[in-house]
Structures are given as structure tokens and as C-alpha cells.
Amino acid sequence: DAGVTQTPRHEVAEKGQTIILKCEPVSGHNDLFWYRQTKIQGLELLSYFRSKSLMEDGGAFKDRFKAEMLNSSFSTLKIQPTEPKDSAVYLCASSFWGGYAEQFFGPGTRLTVL
Amino acid sequence: GQQVKQSSPSLTVQEGGISILNCDYENDMFDYFAWYKKYPDNSPTLLISVRSNVDKREDGRLTVFLNKSGKHFSLHITASQPEDTAVYLCAAGDSGGSNYKLTFGKGTLLTVTP
Numbered sequence: 071d072a073g074v075t076q077t078p079r080h081e082v083a084e085k086g087q088t089i090i091l092k093c094e095p096v097s098g099h100n101d102l103f104w105y106r107q108t109k110i111q112g113l114e115l116l117s118y119f120r121s122k123s124l125m126e127d128g129g130a131f132k133d134r135f136k137a138e139m140l141n142s143s144f145s146t147l148k149i150q151p152t153e154p155k156d157s158a159v160y161l162c163a164s165s166f167w168g169g170y171a172e173q174f175f176g177p178g179t180r181l182t183v184l
Numbered sequence: 185g186q187q188v189k190q191s192s193p194s195l196t197v198q199e200g201g202i203s204i205l206n207c208d209y210e211n212d213m214f215d216y217f218a219w220y221k222k223y224p225d226n227s228p229t230l231l232i233s234v235r236s237n238v239d240k241r242e243d244g245r246l247t248v249f250l251n252k253s254g255k256h257f258s259l260h261i262t263a264s265q266p267e268d269t270a271v272y273l274c275a276a277g278d279s280g281g282s283n284y285k286l287t288f289g290k291g292t293l294l295t296v297t298p
Contacts (some may be wrong), residue, residue: 103285111290112289113273113288115285115286120282120284125285126285135279169284170235171282172230173230173286177226177229178227
């Protein structure tokens, strides 16, 4: 079975641009998570979907970050407009529904905003 | 504030010794506790987890201890090996409202020296 896939693996954007990151969860998984990973803050939850319904929108990340899950096998994270402080690794993870289950992480997208 | 804290950013242990990684939490509604392992330039993978109804769980060289009154849990790795060298992330969750998101600590870099 394929694991979580994320594209692109690397993205370089100019300040003020709009970027869209993509994630395909493990087939059959119902929960999908978007995280931002930095050395200072560690892993921060951006969004959490259960069966395509938004469960968490990450509070402080609401204004410029928008995650969507249009179908059970594809999710996007849009950052608009980008700022240099958004430079980080963005991780997508998925898990089975039905209580706490192992989260399987994708390889991440490394975003650099100039 | 930080809901899940790993106070030691790094730990060095000699090969064959016991590695003890610690995690403190603030939310006494947390009922799920996990440890993830992350190699450099790789994504986190689940090592071991426990629910709040147990105080201890063993799996091979790994043992998780949970101290609910102290809001603390730890990971013990016996017979530590150089290949255990990685970043260890603790995570906790509160399943109230069927919300299975996790809050992660910032990580502890474990280095096992030959």
C-alpha cells in the first residue's frame, strides 16, 4: 500500500504569493492532519479533518492558512499571502477512524519564502 | 502556553545504557499518550502509545510510564544502541467530543554513543 504522499517536496515562493500544497492520505484512512514543523515551535497542528469534515482549524493559523478536503483521497493547504515566517516543513498525516490510531506522516513539503 | 513539554532538548547515553525521555503535560483531560521517533530528514513514526487507564506498557526494549497525578509520562529504552539516535517526540490527546488530534512536544534529541 502507498503511504501518505505530498507534493511538491520543495517550494520556493516570493513574499505575498499564494502557494498550494497537496496531500494524498493512505487509502481507507478517515482522519487527515496538516502540521507545520519548525525547529523553534516543533510540530504545530494547522488543520484536522475527519471523513472530510473540518474538526480543527488551528486557531492562530486561520487568517492566511486554509486547508480543504474535497474528497477522501485528496487534501490541499493554501497559504495566502505567504510571509517569510511561513518558511517551514509542512507535514500531512493520516490515520484510521475509530479512536486514537497511529498517524502516518508523509515526507513533507519544505517551503522557503523569500 | 505549551500543553506538552519536553524539558530536555537533548540527551546523550552510552551504548548499552538506559535512555530516559521525559514529557510533562498541562491538560488533565488528556487520555492518550504516545511517543514518536524521527530520524533527520525523515518524518515521525509511532513507537509506542498508552491510554490513561494503564500506568505502564512494555514493548521489547521500550517502556512507557504514565504518572497521571504528576501529569508526566516517560519513555525508557533499555540496552540503548547507536541506531536509537534520533529525535523523540511525545504527544498527548483528549478524545472528548470524538476529537482525536494530538498535541506534540518539541522533541528530545537522543544520541547513543558507541
